[in-house]
Amino acid sequence: MRFPLIPTTLVLAAVATMIALGVWQLQRKAEKEALLETYRAAMEMPPIAWPETPDEDLLYRRATGFCVEPMRxxxxxxxxxxxxxxxxxxxxxxxxxxxxxxxxxxxxWSRSIDSPEDWAGGEVTGIITLDADHGLRLVSENAAPGLEPVARPSAEDIPNNHLLYAIQWFFFALAAAVIYLLALRRRLRD
Structure with a gap:
């Protein structure tokens, strides 16, 4: 009986890929920790004026802007x-x-999806966060009439699951190697 070279090569390549993905997740963990530390530091910095152009370096910074008119x-x-x-x-x-x-x-914030009609604009002070459609948004400290204040954004709410992802990839690599070795042992024995 010949040694199964092609299946062994494929399994070894898959195991190596899974280990590489685990190592990559460990690197991402360190990057995410540095990013979160930057956000925490931004929360302690003095307020700034609302930026004219989106800049993600300003995330979680306190800012003040002026809404001349709510357009929609x-x-x-x-x-x-x-x-x-x-x-x-x-x-x-x-x-x-x-x-x-x-x-x-x-x-x-409100329980209703209907937006307020009686807020005509004015000074808005709050915390800069991401906006999926527009880059950045300013989460106001004070609610418009008829609304309640929204939850304060915090860098602590951002998950850093990269260690769990790394462990998961290492486990997958180990499981694939053990299963293949058991199958190979059985095949060679038979």
């Missing part, structure tokens, strides 16, 4: 400061002489 509203799932789920209401604000919205401002 949208609602996304969110929580209030008591941890209740509902809708956070985001105003697309005109911030100056420009034509389009210059600031996305999370102006509060």
């Amino acid at each position: 509203w949208r609602a996304t799932a969110g929580q209030n400061r008591d941890g209740e789920t509902g809708w956070q209401h985001i105003a697309s604000c005109r911030t100056g002489g420009g034509e389009g919205p210059g600031m996305q401002a999370v102006m509060g």
Whole structure:
């Protein structure tokens, strides 16, 4: 009986790939820890003016912007400061002489998807976070009339699961190697 060279090569390549993915996840863990530390430091820095162009280096920094006029509203799932789920209401604000919205401002939370109609704009102070559609948004400390304050964004809420992912890849590699060795042993024995 010949030694199964091709299946052994394929299994060894798969095991090596899984180990490489585990090592990569360990590297990502270190990168994520550094990023989270940057966010924590940003939370302690003095407030800044709302940036004219999106800059992810400003995430979790306190900022103040001025909403000249809310041009439109949208609602996304969110929580209030008591941890209740509902809708956070985001105003697309005109911030100056420009034509389009210059600031996305999370102006509060409610159980209803209906956005407030009676907030005409003004100064907004809060924390800069990511906005999937517009780059950045400003989560207001104070709610617009008829809304409750949203949960405060925190770098502590960002998960760092890369160690678990690494362990998972190493386990997959070990399991594949053990299963193949048992199958190979049985084949050679028979």
